[in-house]
Amino acid sequence: xxxxxxxxxxxKKKIVLASxxxxxxxxxxxxxxxxxxxxxxxxxxxxxxxxxxATVEKNKGRAPIMxxxxxxxxxxxxxVVDRAxxxxxxxxxxxxxxxxxxDVIVLGYDQDDMMNEVQNYIRMKNLNVKIVKIGKFGEVARxxxxxxxxxxxxxxxx
Amino acid sequence: xxxxxxxxxxxKKKIVLASxxxxxxxxxxxxxxxxxxxxxxxxxxxxxxxxxxATVEKNKGRAPIMxxxxxxxxxxxxxVVDRAxxxxxxxxxxxxxxxxxxDVIVLGYDQDDMMNEVQNYIRMKNLNVKIVKIGKFGEVARxxxxxxxxxxxxxxxx
Numbered sequence: 303x304x305x306x307x308x309x310x311x312x313x314k315k316k317i318v319l320a321s322x323x324x325x326x327x328x329x330x331x332x333x334x335x336x337x338x339x340x341x342x343x344x345x346x347x348x349x350x351x352x353x354x355x356a357t358v359e360k361n362k363g364r365a366p367i368m369x370x371x372x373x374x375x376x377x378x379x380x381x382v383v384d385r386a387x388x389x390x391x392x393x394x395x396x397x398x399x400x401x402x403x404x405d406v407i408v409l410g411y412d413q414d415d416m417m418n419e420v421q422n423y424i425r426m427k428n429l430n431v432k433i434v435k436i437g438k439f440g441e442v443a444r445x446x447x448x449x450x451x452x453x454x455x456x457x458x459x460x
Numbered sequence: 461x462x463x464x465x466x467x468x469x470x471x472k473k474k475i476v477l478a479s480x481x482x483x484x485x486x487x488x489x490x491x492x493x494x495x496x497x498x499x500x501x502x503x504x505x506x507x508x509x510x511x512x513x514a515t516v517e518k519n520k521g522r523a524p525i526m527x528x529x530x531x532x533x534x535x536x537x538x539x540v541v542d543r544a545x546x547x548x549x550x551x552x553x554x555x556x557x558x559x560x561x562x563d564v565i566v567l568g569y570d571q572d573d574m575m576n577e578v579q580n581y582i583r584m585k586n587l588n589v590k591i592v593k594i595g596k597f598g599e600v601a602r603x604x605x606x607x608x609x610x611x612x613x614x615x616x617x618x
Contacts, residue, residue, distance in 0.1 A: 327485050329530050329533050329534055329537075332533075332534065332537045367608060368486070372486065372487050376485065376486065376490065379538050379539055380537050380538060381538065450484075450525060450526070453525050
């Protein structure tokens with residue numbers, strides 16, 4: 303009992319925030335999310351922001367294959383994820399930070415634009431938020447949505 | 461304490477066995493697995509057999525898009541799944557039942573061939589195994605691997 307109480311006091315849950323599109327879910331996504339959660343320590347809560355279809359279309363010029371609701375539900379079905387939320391309309395990165403109050407923000411190797419925005423906001427507001435960048439996995443080439451799309455086309459056109 | 465002990469005695473973990481290809485994981489798969497686990501009651505353990513690439517190629521005439529290891533790892537990353545195992549080489553349904561000793565075997569709407577094999581084996585050996593068939597979900601049309609493949613081709617050929 304004592305141990306449990308002690309654990310509760312010293313190990314306040316750290317909220318880790320990660321984000322992405324997560325179209326055609328593959329093991330690279332899971333690995334990224336597992337690394338993200340680790341960045342919050344033993345007792346982390348991983349909240350994942352799943353990008354809206356419209357946002358993806360605007361940024362990449364093409365809508366995802368799977369709709370936003372399907373992508374978010376699938377991400378939330380993963381053991382490593384505590385909560386998945388859809389991206390917010392009309393909200394800047396700073397507003398999202400204010401709303402979700404993360405202790406740690408994790409960014410992937412392809413999220414440098416967001417990195418700058420996050421860093422600027424945290425510096426400006428003098429917030430106690432740790433930023434962690436997760437590098438490319440050695441096997442990232444095997445685990446990418448574009449690779450999967452290409453494989454589908456190759457296999458189906460035979 | 462008493463309650464816990466009582467619970468342990470009355471609620472022996474039921475092993476539920478489900479199987480499938482799980483190529484291009486989508487929410488239909490998760491829903492199927494959630495229904496499967498429910499069939500084992502409150503305290504079920506869900507073991508999922510993920511079909512080998514070679515088996516899929518033999519049965520469907522086309523290998524899956526995602527390799528067997530990736531499919532199995534992704535399935536095991538799901539909250540609802542306790543354990544994912546790759547299909548066994550050279551083993552008949554009966555051998556798999558003998559090896560994994562399930563209390564419940566769950567079959568999907570498209571697994572009628574296996575249903576007959578399972579039923580015959582259980583009857584022959586007089587085993588106490590419940591067979592549960594999970595019907596087509598209303599939204600199955602939205603959640604199917606072939607639909608996803610078609611969407612990819614449609615979107616990329618524009």
